[in-house]
Amino acid sequence: MLKRKEFILGAAVGLTFAAAATAGGIIDWPTAGAQEQRAEMRGGLVPASTAGAVLFQPPPGAPNSFADIIDQVSPAVVQIDVTTRVPRPTMRGFPNIPGLPFPFSAPPQPEGEEGEPPTMEGAGSGSGFFISADGYIVTNNHVVENASEITVRLTDDRELTARVVGRDELTDLAVLKVDGGNFPFVQFETEAQPRVGDWVVALGNPFSLGASATAGIVSARGRDIGDQYVDFIQIDAPINRGNSGGPTFDIYGRVIGVNTAIFSPTGVSVGIGFAIPADVAQRVTQQLMQGGTIERGYLGVQIGTLTPDMREAMGLGEDVTGAYINDVTPGGPAAEAGLRAEDVITEMNGDAVRNNTDLTRRVGQARAGDTLRLTVLREGRRVQLNVRAGVRPPEDELNNPTPGEQNGSPERPATAGVVVEGLRVAPMSAALRQQYGIDPQVNGLVILGAESGSAAARIGFEPGMVIQSADRRPVTTVDELRATVQRLREAGRPSILLFVRTSQGNTPVVLELDGDEE
Numbered sequence: 477m478l479k480r481k482e483f484i485l486g487a488a489v490g491l492t493f494a495a496a497a498t499a500g501g502i503i504d505w506p507t508a509g510a511q512e513q514r515a516e517m518r519g520g521l522v523p524a525s526t527a528g529a530v531l532f533q534p535p536p537g538a539p540n541s542f543a544d545i546i547d548q549v550s551p552a553v554v555q556i557d558v559t560t561r562v563p564r565p566t567m568r569g570f571p572n573i574p575g576l577p578f579p580f581s582a583p584p585q586p587e588g589e590e591g592e593p594p595t596m597e598g599a600g601s602g603s604g605f606f607i608s609a610d611g612y613i614v615t616n617n618h619v620v621e622n623a624s625e626i627t628v629r630l631t632d633d634r635e636l637t638a639r640v641v642g643r644d645e646l647t648d649l650a651v652l653k654v655d656g657g658n659f660p661f662v663q664f665e666t667e668a669q670p671r672v673g674d675w676v677v678a679l680g681n682p683f684s685l686g687a688s689a690t691a692g693i694v695s696a697r698g699r700d701i702g703d704q705y706v707d708f709i710q711i712d713a714p715i716n717r718g719n720s721g722g723p724t725f726d727i728y729g730r731v732i733g734v735n736t737a738i739f740s741p742t743g744v745s746v747g748i749g750f751a752i753p754a755d756v757a758q759r760v761t762q763q764l765m766q767g768g769t770i771e772r773g774y775l776g777v778q779i780g781t782l783t784p785d786m787r788e789a790m791g792l793g794e795d796v797t798g799a800y801i802n803d804v805t806p807g808g809p810a811a812e813a814g815l816r817a818e819d820v821i822t823e824m825n826g827d828a829v830r831n832n833t834d835l836t837r838r839v840g841q842a843r844a845g846d847t848l849r850l851t852v853l854r855e856g857r858r859v860q861l862n863v864r865a866g867v868r869p870p871e872d873e874l875n876n877p878t879p880g881e882q883n884g885s886p887e888r889p890a891t892a893g894v895v896v897e898g899l900r901v902a903p904m905s906a907a908l909r910q911q912y913g914i915d916p917q918v919n920g921l922v923i924l925g926a927e928s929g930s931a932a933a934r935i936g937f938e939p940g941m942v943i944q945s946a947d948r949r950p951v952t953t954v955d956e957l958r959a960t961v962q963r964l965r966e967a968g969r970p971s972i973l974l975f976v977r978t979s980q981g982n983t984p985v986v987l988e989l990d991g992d993e994e
Contacts, residue, residue, distance in 0.1 A: 539727055542677050546689050548729045551631050551660040552606045553722060555681040556615055556638070556652070558623035560598040603680035603722030603735070604628070604652065606661035607761065613652040614761050615721030616736055617643045620650050628654055631687055642764030646705045646772075646840075648736050649757060650721075651764040662723065664754040665730035670694045670709065678713040678735055678749070680722030690714040692747075700833055701737065701750060705772075705840050708750040709733045715749035724751040733757070773842030774868035775815075776808020777801050778981055779832040782820060785986040789973035790820075790948065791856075798822040798853070799832040802982040813863040815852065817982055818948050818975050822858075823851035839865065855948055894954045897961055897972070897987060898930025899923055899937060903953055912940035918977050920944040921951055931988040942977040965989055 539545075602619030606612065613628065620626055626638040638652040670676070674694045681687060692713030699708040711724060715735045724733035733751025763770050779799040787796060798820045804811045821829050825848060829835045842848060842865045850861045893902040901921040902908065908922045923941040926932040945951060946960040964972055974985045 539675065542689065542691055542727075545677055545725060545727060545729050546679070549662055549723070549725055550679060550687060550689070552662045553631070553679045553687060554604050554606065554613060555629040555687065556602045556604050556613075556619055556721065557627045557629065558600045558602070558620055559625040560600060560622045561624055601681060601718050602720045603718065605679075605721075605723045605731070606659045607663065608661050609659050610657050611654040611659055612641070612761075612765055613638065613654065614723075614734060614757065615650050615652060616734070617645055617648045617650045619721045620652065621645075626652060628652065630659075642767070642769060644760050644764060644770045646770075647752060647756060647760050648706075649734065649752065649760045649764070651761050662725075662729070662731050664758040665726065665732050666755040666758055668726075668730070670697070670726060670732050672696060675727045676711050676713050676732065677725045677727070678711065678715055678719060678722060678751075679725070680715070680719030680735060685718075695748070699750060701739075705837050706752055706756055707837070708737075709753055711749050711751055712747045713749065714747065730754075731757075771844065772840040772868040773844065773846065773848075773865035774809065775839050775848070775863060776805035776810045776866065777815060778803040778805075779821075779835060780984060781832050783986070785971065786973060786984055789969065789971045789986045791969070792820075792853070796820075796822065796853075797831060798829045799835040800984060802984065809863050809866045813850075813861050815850070815861060815863070816854065818854075818945060818984075819859075820853040821850055822853055823849075825849050840868065893922075893924040895927055896954060896957050897989060898927045898932035899943075899987075900925045900927065901943065901954060901957065904942070914940070914942060914977075918942055918944065919950075919952060920977070921954065921957060923976075935985060935987065937976075937985075938978075940979070943974050944977055944982070945975040946972055948973065948975070961989060 600619065600623075602615055604613045604615035604619070607614050620640055621643065623640070626640070628636045628638045630636070636654040636656065638654045641651040641653050643650040672694050675691065676694055677689055677691050679687065679689050690713045692711055694709060695712050696710040697707070699710045701708055709724070709732065711733075713724070715722075715738050719735050720737075722735045723731045724735055726732050732754050734754075734757045735749065736752050737750040739748040739750075760770060778801070780802050782796070782798050782800045784794070786800065787794065801810075801815060801817055801819045801821065803817050804815055821835055823829060824835065824838055829838075839848065844865055844867045846865045848863045848865055850863060852859050852861060893900040895901075901923055904914070904919055904922055908914070909916070912922065914922070919942075921943040923937050923943065924939050926935075926937045943951060943957065946957055947964060949956075949960065951957045951960065961972060969989070971986050971988050974987055976983055976985050
């Protein structure tokens, strides 16, 4: 109340001052004529006259109000409250207090079942919307991912218990189901694509305040914010905490997206929000409703970005786009079709591959058994390969590290190695393979270290990494690496592309040729 009173008092004083200043000639409030004169003096544009206008008239194309749209669609939007289990904070000890003859110690903490860490209840809130009259609701996966109980609150204040039908972590979508029927619902618009500048309305439950609406425009389409399977719609309609999972509507009341993320240093909307496009959301939610799981196409390759530095080091033109293959999974579809590490996939089914994310999304949309026609660049020539898509394994299986690999930096072996372009390397040997835990199928030059101040040292090479190829040609001896460096230097190339095995897998590295061989 104090803040409200102070605000009212301040406003009153301000208005009194403004009135007195006007009467005394201190402030000259600009008239329409004065505005026009000043604009002409500045060389600016003169606003159109609004004299005689009783109501605000929006410019052509702008709606008078969003009220009719919100009245139409808001009954389908719901608030989602979840109960979760989170780790209970543990007390590891207390500092000693001067003057007491004994130290404090933490009381024993209760354990969960079978010795599991203790947990406590947590709560969260998000948004969602009905997509069918029989109770199917779309929301974000992160809203319900760890939920033990889910309650859905409708606009008429009814509260219903919901269960998870299916979740898809890779698109951050989930489908819930409540019992009952004749629910108001909305539909995805997959035909009419929104344009940059089109009006949008975002509905949701920000900060658990209840249903609310914000409006703005589409700021951009096809935004890549790191997710493998979604090209996001960027909107400037505020999406705050609790809006996750709510719908994004166009001015016709059609769902064009699902609110899912914001870009913000504070966690509060700064006008940059992201929505999952309706076509992606419909495809995923329909599969979840039918079977509860999502099947995606699978090549069996680890891919990376083809950067400008890599193109330059490989002698490729700036117009060449594609996905660089870091590794091929043994026994996978790509390996059986003849794809190799260091290949660059430039086309799929006759269409250019823009980058690694583009390839991942397009392969993911394929069905198991589909034939994928790939064009790859291999050692300066184009190769055509046909790959029969498999089924993508679960993410936890894909994310497991390769058996036999070790993390960390073992002690430097006794061999001194030879320095080439700032890298101290040595040919593979049984001793080095054992020392660094290098898999039997990995061959090349073992990196023992990098010389201080060199370009190699700035990149961050670590002992135990293996150079498998240089300029896309296998290297197993120091002389082969030196000869490749010399050839590139004579050709005027400023850098060399190394294909390096690390503890995390294969990776391409561009090394500047900034020194003579020692």
